[in-house]
Amino acid sequence: MTRTWALAAAVVVAVLVAIQVTTSGHDQAPYVARADVPTVAPGVDVLAGVVEIPTRVRSHDYRRAAFGESWTDDTSAPGGHNGCDTRNDILERDLVDKTYVSIKRCPNAVATGILHDPYTNAVIDFTRGNQVGAAVQIDHLVPLALAWDLGARDWPDDLRVRFANDPSNLIAVQGRANQDKGDSEPADWMPPNRVFWCQYSVQFADVLRGYGLPIDQRSAVALREGAATCPVG
Template identity: 75%
Template sequence: MRGRRLWWLAAMVGLTVLVAVQVVSSTQRQAGFAAQAQVPTIAPGADVLAGVALIPERVRGNDYRRAAFGEAWDDDNAAPGGHNGCDTRNDILARDLTDKTFVAIKRCPSAVATGTLHDPYTNAVVSFVRGNQTGAAVQIDHLVPLALAWDLGARGWPEALRLRFANDPANLLAVAGKPNQDKGDQEPAHWMPPNRAFWCQYAVQFAEVLRGYALPIDAASAGVLREAAGSCPTA
């Protein structure tokens, strides 16, 4: 019997961000966010950025280092099956892809070998096959990009918090490679998903991550996120 649980976000007090993952069927077949997520509802008149500080504009620094957020994915994350020997990338693929088959690699006993991504950014259907060129067609995006977080204040965080941010499932989505490359480290004022039907989820999730990590947002991006959240149905 195929059961359903809604995948969505909740910000904890302080710096913790939790995510509840929607599941369709057994532990061997976790549903993808894009395929199954329910559009969130918001209260009439609610501000999606409530509690998020605003700054006039993003000031890009020349000191960003990807290594400041860790050299690679780790296994210390809250994704389904975390602490299972599989790094965060493999856990997010298992969470977000559908029609999956698995293979054991290194210390990961259940890495996705093949699967299907219903890309939230473009609404395209993308096939994933580990080890060939289609593997690069599915990438893991940081909704709030690492370089953006750096400019918004993460440069002053302790190393452990930056590592946590880089591997937080609440800030991660499996997406198609092309829109992920197009997005780069841009803030919402300069890039939003081409699939406008996903703008509600994107805005709400982006705001939850900002709030959970006490990050501000630039005024232009705040306007875009509020407009996008305006497409959400009201509770």
């Protein structure tokens, strides 16, 4: 491993420490934006190993169903194969002050909780239900339609399903902010909460790198600018 890759790996580890939580019991820490982590070593390029292309070419054949019809009970999710689908697992990971209800095969689905939203820095009450529950949604950091345009259209079905349910690409956020983002790339949308730009940019780049996806030059600029807000370590 070269020195550049070693430093880039250190950045990713720092981000995962900042945003991932333990999966034992129900006393999990919230996914919150922090101004003091991660740190970035001087000279490290957050997009090391990510191919850059001139521009995103939007495809007209995108189908959400190509990434699976619904959430799965994936083993990559916290507590995978626990009877709860990925959405319930992410709510469990990212919310605090939770109560639970048993539904279908999920014995501990989050019934109520509080989200410290990293996108807006708002504090949001969550209550399970079609209307109230929409206040908290699960966002794909790298949107599925963006991934499709960047090359996921050529993936096998099982890889697309895995991508759609990968916890490293999922985060509970304010519903309105998720709707505002849509399938926008970083050049066109960054979280209103600028404190979260560091974590958002580094994690976004990590997902691209992990799945071998490129990024267009406009968004490469935005991601590097976001990563530049990380403290220097």
